[in-house]
Amino acid sequence: MVNSRFVVIILAACFSFTFSAIIDPQSNDYSKVQRRSWEQAIAMAKSFVGQLSLEEKCNMTSGIGGPCAGNVLPITRLNFNGMCFQDSPSGVGDGVLHSTAFAAGIQTAATWDRDIFYRRGVAIGKEFQGKGIHFALGPMMNIDRNARHGRNWEGFGADPYLSGENSFYYIQGVQDQGVVATAKHYICNEQETNRFYGSPYDKKRLGASNSQGYSANLDDKTIHEIYLWPFASSVAAGVGSVMCSYNQVNGTQACQNDKTLNGLLKGELQFPGNVMSDWGATKTGIESVLGGLDIDMPGGDGFMGSVLVQAVKTGAVTEDRINDMIVRVLAPYYLLGQDQGFPTLDLDRDAIGDNYKINRLVGTAGIVLLKNTNNALPLNVTTDNYYYIYGAAAGQSDEGYGAGSSPQHGGALYQGGGSGYVEPTYGIDPLTALLIKGRDAHLQMRYVTDQNDYRAINDTFNARGFGNAKCLVFVSAFSSEGSDRSDLYALNNGDQLVQTVASHCPKTIVIVNSVSQLNLEAWIDLPNVVGVVWSGMPGSEYGPAIVDVLFGDYNPGGKMVFTLAKKDSDFGTDISQTYNSNYTEGVFLDYRHFDKFNITARYSFGFGLSYTTFSFTQLDISKAGKGKHTASSQYRQHRIKSYANVAASKVFEPVYEITFTITNTGKVEGSEVPQLYVGFPAEAEQPPKILRGFERVYLAAGESKQVTLVLTQRDISYWNVINQKWVTAPGTYNVWISTSANNADVKLQSSFNV
Numbered sequence: 001m002v003n004s005r006f007v008v009i010i011l012a013a014c015f016s017f018t019f020s021a022i023i024d025p026q027s028n029d030y031s032k033v034q035r036r037s038w039e040q041a042i043a044m045a046k047s048f049v050g051q052l053s054l055e056e057k058c059n060m061t062s063g064i065g066g067p068c069a070g071n072v073l074p075i076t077r078l079n080f081n082g083m084c085f086q087d088s089p090s091g092v093g094d095g096v097l098h099s100t101a102f103a104a105g106i107q108t109a110a111t112w113d114r115d116i117f118y119r120r121g122v123a124i125g126k127e128f129q130g131k132g133i134h135f136a137l138g139p140m141m142n143i144d145r146n147a148r149h150g151r152n153w154e155g156f157g158a159d160p161y162l163s164g165e166n167s168f169y170y171i172q173g174v175q176d177q178g179v180v181a182t183a184k185h186y187i188c189n190e191q192e193t194n195r196f197y198g199s200p201y202d203k204k205r206l207g208a209s210n211s212q213g214y215s216a217n218l219d220d221k222t223i224h225e226i227y228l229w230p231f232a233s234s235v236a237a238g239v240g241s242v243m244c245s246y247n248q249v250n251g252t253q254a255c256q257n258d259k260t261l262n263g264l265l266k267g268e269l270q271f272p273g274n275v276m277s278d279w280g281a282t283k284t285g286i287e288s289v290l291g292g293l294d295i296d297m298p299g300g301d302g303f304m305g306s307v308l309v310q311a312v313k314t315g316a317v318t319e320d321r322i323n324d325m326i327v328r329v330l331a332p333y334y335l336l337g338q339d340q341g342f343p344t345l346d347l348d349r350d351a352i353g354d355n356y357k358i359n360r361l362v363g364t365a366g367i368v369l370l371k372n373t374n375n376a377l378p379l380n381v382t383t384d385n386y387y388y389i390y391g392a393a394a395g396q397s398d399e400g401y402g403a404g405s406s407p408q409h410g411g412a413l414y415q416g417g418g419s420g421y422v423e424p425t426y427g428i429d430p431l432t433a434l435l436i437k438g439r440d441a442h443l444q445m446r447y448v449t450d451q452n453d454y455r456a457i458n459d460t461f462n463a464r465g466f467g468n469a470k471c472l473v474f475v476s477a478f479s480s481e482g483s484d485r486s487d488l489y490a491l492n493n494g495d496q497l498v499q500t501v502a503s504h505c506p507k508t509i510v511i512v513n514s515v516s517q518l519n520l521e522a523w524i525d526l527p528n529v530v531g532v533v534w535s536g537m538p539g540s541e542y543g544p545a546i547v548d549v550l551f552g553d554y555n556p557g558g559k560m561v562f563t564l565a566k567k568d569s570d571f572g573t574d575i576s577q578t579y580n581s582n583y584t585e586g587v588f589l590d591y592r593h594f595d596k597f598n599i600t601a602r603y604s605f606g607f608g609l610s611y612t613t614f615s616f617t618q619l620d621i622s623k624a625g626k627g628k629h630t631a632s633s634q635y636r637q638h639r640i641k642s643y644a645n646v647a648a649s650k651v652f653e654p655v656y657e658i659t660f661t662i663t664n665t666g667k668v669e670g671s672e673v674p675q676l677y678v679g680f681p682a683e684a685e686q687p688p689k690i691l692r693g694f695e696r697v698y699l700a701a702g703e704s705k706q707v708t709l710v711l712t713q714r715d716i717s718y719w720n721v722i723n724q725k726w727v728t729a730p731g732t733y734n735v736w737i738s739t740s741a742n743n744a745d746v747k748l749q750s751s752f753n754v
């Protein structure tokens with residue numbers, strides 16, 4: 001412990017200069033509060049708890065009614081005003097007014113830019129803080145194991161390392177504003193189907209929402225190397241809260257699972273904060289308390305709270321455990337200085353500021369260019385004057401913005417649905433933004449947004465003068481918490497729309513506004529489909545973002561965060577319709593699975609084109625050593641915060657540095673995301689390659705930069721199930737620098753021996 005703290009302080013000194021180059025300390029209004037460590041915060045929480053009666057303490061283990069999605073009991077006698085817990089991961093949700101509908105988690109991940117991860121977290125944190133909300137119910141870090149999972153859009157894609165990096169910087173962005181982040185949903189909540197089920201007796205006794213959840217069954221190696229990984233990164237970041245999920249793990253509900261809560265999270269990862277239940281995920285009282293749940297949300301179910309007084313009196317639960325629960329609930333409050341003039345609660349208060357700017361940046365930076373035949377894109381306003389625009393997904397929904405959690409009524413999608421949805425104050429759809437572009441650049445435009453009116457669509461092709469028009473076809477796919485997608489096809493016969501337009505128009509460009517994976521096979525190879533842009537879930541600045549990309553005002557640089565398959569069965573995993581979801585694929589998920597079975601993807605994980613070209617040279621691998629850090633990497637930045645989990649942060653110490661040079665060999669500025677994939681010795685029983693580093697590098701035309709990616713001990717270790725620890729296998733490690741998980745995109749290759 002003492003040693004690791006010493007190391008961290010040294011690192012803080014070494015990297016403070018790169019750190020400040022990225023973060024503007026003035027941007028952090030909350031910097032005036034006194035920073036505290038977990039140790040200090042826990043001591044303060046203990047002293048507070050020492051002044052509570054047993055009944056007050058027990059009452060605080062359950063949420064109470066109030067203005068927020070979840071509310072913690074105030075103790076006015078001690079000047080404690082209670083705490084407010086509110087959705088969502090992509091902005092302040094639950095229908096509040098004056099809130100920014102941010103680009104979704106999946107879009108943020110697709111930027112592959114840690115600086116953007118952090119700055120989006122800062123902006124989200126500012127809105128929570130400005131409204132006086134203590135706990136933000138995000139980030140969401142369940143892995144995109146099932147392409148049809150209804151909540152994939154809230155998370156960070158199919159890779160645990162990428163998800164971990166996203167979680168880490170999100171948490172620090174939010175917590176730097178004095179708001180507690182909540183890592184969710186712990187753990188293995190990779191489908192919505194059967195998240196509530198049970199016998200008629202259970203449903204009657206517990207209520208439909210309190211009946212059991214399906215069981216995710218998986219082995220020890222898989223949970224460590226895939227599903228626990230982003231939670232481990234979150235704990236290292238210093239996350240204050242973890243939300244346990246609706247499902248069971250190995251046959252035990254996640255909110256009363258001694259192995260996952262007390263064993264993995266609080267034991268192995270040394271998580272000092274609280275475990276809160278997802279809303280309705282508490283199924284029992286005493287079993288949950290003993291299993292590691294600290295606070296039952298939203299409460300009112302009679303499982304925890306005042307009933308625990310009796311449990312203490314009978315000895316079923318010790319008072320020490322009750323104290324531990326409340327210390328864990330309150331420690332994050334002290335940790336982030338919420339006792340020092342935190343704003344009073346007003347959920348509708350306008351704290352938006354100029355967050356539309358960062359929102360537009362995230363939305364734009366996460367757009368992925370998938371196909372660009374003969375440089376059909378970017379569009380050139382001098383030579384390309386005529387445009388047809390098709391598809392309901394180009395325009396506004398029939399029901400304004402509120403369609404987020406109900407069946408979809410067409411229109412451009414800013415986010416998916418459910419508790420993750422943020423009601424936007426406004427949303428600019430692509431059609432509106434295109435018409436404004438048309439006005440400014442004197443473009444001739446025609447559009448049909450009723451995508452079932454094929455007569456009107458066909459008629460457009462007779463328009464005088466439009467012989468060389470570009471055809472922009474917008475398709476979308478929606479999903480929501482509570483149910484999984486029924487298929488991976490575009491909404492409302494979107495495939496037929498593309499096929500029809502492409503049958504008439506030799507310059508068809510498709511824009512895909514999708515929550516997660518989509519099957520593009522019905523039209524992707526049509527020669528008239530000359531461009532495909534994956535716009536993702538870009539938030540309420542969707543229109544300006546897509547226009548900037550289409551016309552080349554922003555050179556796209558986003559990369560896919562999951563694989564697009566040619567056949568749905570190529571994924572090898574699917575939603576389980578039974579009450580068991582067996583993770584029999586083990587660690588072979590997404591590109592790991594495609595690699596293992598040599599399956600050709602339509603578009604690989606990590607893939608994305610640019611309007612410029614890049615070259616890679618001079619790969620060098622060296623052992624990390626004192627004073628040797630080249631500091632060009634963002635990797636080590638933001639690692640050191642007062643609230644970081646010092647013991648857990650040790651895993652971020654660099655052990656190898658991978659250096660290479662990247663050059664923009666084209667005519668326009670742009671960015672590339674070099675991805676570091678590692679191949680392990682056989683002993684590690686790993687997939688052929690695993691993502692273990694990346695950096696988004698922005699380069700002017702002709703510019704070169706040296707990039708250094710670091711490998712930590714954890715990055716080159718595997719979970720040894722016999723010894724129950726991370727072990728580095730001796731042998732040869734292959735290193736590939738690539739621009740996607742497709743082996744054909746590997747640019748540089750080398751190896752080192754351990």
Ligand SMILES: *[C@@H]1O[C@H](CO)[C@@H](O)[C@H](O)[C@H]1NC(C)=O
Pocket residue numbers: 055056059306
């Ligand atoms: C604790 O909760 C019970 C049940 O809701 C309530 O009757 C009681 O007044 C509460 N006590 C305190 C000290 O808040």
Ligand SMILES: *[C@@H]1O[C@H](CO)[C@@H](O)[C@H](O)[C@H]1NC(C)=O
Pocket residue numbers: 217218219220221223249250259260
């Ligand atoms: C689940 O069961 C498998 C197989 O027995 C075991 O390897 C694993 O450690 C268990 N994990 C949890 C979290 O219970």
Ligand SMILES: *[C@@H]1O[C@H](CO)[C@@H](O)[C@H](O)[C@H]1NC(C)=O
Pocket residue numbers: 380381382383552
């Ligand atoms: C657009 O086309 C014109 C005419 O061919 C050309 O001069 C100009 O460079 C092009 N603009 C861009 C941004 O490529």
Ligand SMILES: *[C@@H]1O[C@H](CO)[C@@H](O)[C@H](O)[C@H]1NC(C)=O
Pocket residue numbers: 454455458500503504
């Ligand atoms: C529209 O055009 C397509 C392709 O040429 C054709 O198959 C379809 O029958 C037409 N539909 C109508 C309603 O005209």
Ligand SMILES: *[C@@H]1O[C@H](CO)[C@@H](O)[C@H](O)[C@H]1NC(C)=O
Pocket residue numbers: 217578580581582
């Ligand atoms: C999954 O595993 C459970 C428990 O081991 C078993 O009972 C069940 O049959 C399996 N289900 C499927 C769909 O394979």
Ligand SMILES: *[C@@H]1O[C@H](CO)[C@@H](O)[C@H](O)[C@H]1NC(C)=O
Pocket residue numbers: 598
């Ligand atoms: C993988 O598939 C490709 C294309 O079908 C084939 O050329 C190659 O030999 C296969 N490799 C292995 C290891 O099976």
